[in-house]
Amino acid sequence: MPELPEVEVTRRSFADKIVSATIMEVRMGKPLRWPLGASAHSLVGRQVVAVRRRGKYLLLDLDEGLLLLHLGMSGSLNFAPSQVPPGPHDHMDLVTNHGVLRLHDPRRFGAVVWAPSEASPQAQKLLGHLGVEPLDGQFDLAVFAKALKKRQAAIKQVLLAGHDVVGVGNIYASESLFMAGIRPTTRASRLSGPRVAKLHAAIVQVLSRAVQQGGSSLKDFVNAEGRTGYFQLEAAVYGRAGAPCRVCATPIRSLLQGQRTTFYCPTCQKP
DNA sequence: CCATATACCTGGCAGC
DNA sequence: TGCTGCCAGGTATATG
Numbered sequence: 001m002p003e004l005p006e007v008e009v010t011r012r013s014f015a016d017k018i019v020s021a022t023i024m025e026v027r028m029g030k031p032l033r034w035p036l037g038a039s040a041h042s043l044v045g046r047q048v049v050a051v052r053r054r055g056k057y058l059l060l061d062l063d064e065g066l067l068l069l070h071l072g073m074s075g076s077l078n079f080a081p082s083q084v085p086p087g088p089h090d091h092m093d094l095v096t097n098h099g100v101l102r103l104h105d106p107r108r109f110g111a112v113v114w115a116p117s118e119a120s121p122q123a124q125k126l127l128g129h130l131g132v133e134p135l136d137g138q139f140d141l142a143v144f145a146k147a148l149k150k151r152q153a154a155i156k157q158v159l160l161a162g163h164d165v166v167g168v169g170n171i172y173a174s175e176s177l178f179m180a181g182i183r184p185t186t187r188a189s190r191l192s193g194p195r196v197a198k199l200h201a202a203i204v205q206v207l208s209r210a211v212q213q214g215g216s217s218l219k220d221f222v223n224a225e226g227r228t229g230y231f232q233l234e235a236a237v238y239g240r241a242g243a244p245c246r247v248c249a250t251p252i253r254s255l256l257q258g259q260r261t262t263f264y265c266p267t268c269q270k271p
Numbered sequence: 272c273c274a275t276a277t278a279c280c281t282g283g284c285a286g287c
Numbered sequence: 288t289g290c291t292g293c294c295a296g297g298t299a300t301a302t303g
Contacts (some may be wrong), residue, residue: 033279
């Protein structure tokens with residue numbers, strides 16, 4: 001489900017409400033991808049200082065330590081004023097004096113991990129290798145171009161790896177490459193300077209637009225207020241195999257790259 | 272170091 | 288209907 005836009009939209013939908021709240025109780029459900037790394041009881045009394053995002057991780061800064069939240073493939077958060085009995089797929093409740101932050105995640109690829117600081121080994125194991133943030137002004141074209149020159153893999157897979165730029169998942173990789181006119185199978189190292197510049201701009205534009213639209217709700221994504229996103233309605237290629245390209249009417253094609261489906265227009269996107 | 276495959280888990284859907 | 292197989296927004300880890 002959640003790529004950078006969905007995680008950012010989720011962050012904005014509850015950050016103001018939970019900041020300065022005190023944790024009263026933590027309830028963990030079925031196991032998630034990783035253990036919490038602390039006893040639930042030890043979090044009681046901690047205060048939420050800020051809610052940040054790094055790549056597809058949400059960081060809840062506490063007055064002592066922080067919580068790293070990941071939504072995996074099927075996760076969503078909900079922030080509600082009062083507690084409702086948890087359903088079978090609700091695997092964490094962070095009960096605060098401002099309301100309850102609940103993680104709903106049927107596939108349980110998501111995670112909630114406590115770390116003593118962002119610089120700690122626990123946090124760095126998850127965040128340490130992440131590439132640059134695309135939307136915070138630090139996404140430098142020259143640095144990006146230099147990084148791509150070293151990558152021999154297909155550009156789609158380089159984007160998904162998140163080592164050079166974070167937040168671009170399966171939907172937005174296909175969409176960005178369409179906007180840039182680049183075939184997803186092209187080796188990253190072979191892209192010309194102008195084409196890398198187009199891709200750089202396309203990534204920023206696609207992700208920004210998706211945030212504006214509340215993310216993509218392909219199936220079940222909702223923000224912490226329960227609202228769906230609308231970007232899927234304007235997807236150019238994702239999920240549109242066989243349908244006519246919105247630019248040239250050529251049927252959109254799909255292929256597998258590293259076990260993930262990629263969508264592209266064979267006419268608009270050049271190798 | 273680099274690139275690719277695997278594992279984790281549940282639900283929905285197409286096809287028989 | 289009910290079964291089977293496949294697919295799904297991610298990513299650390301293992302393997303070549």
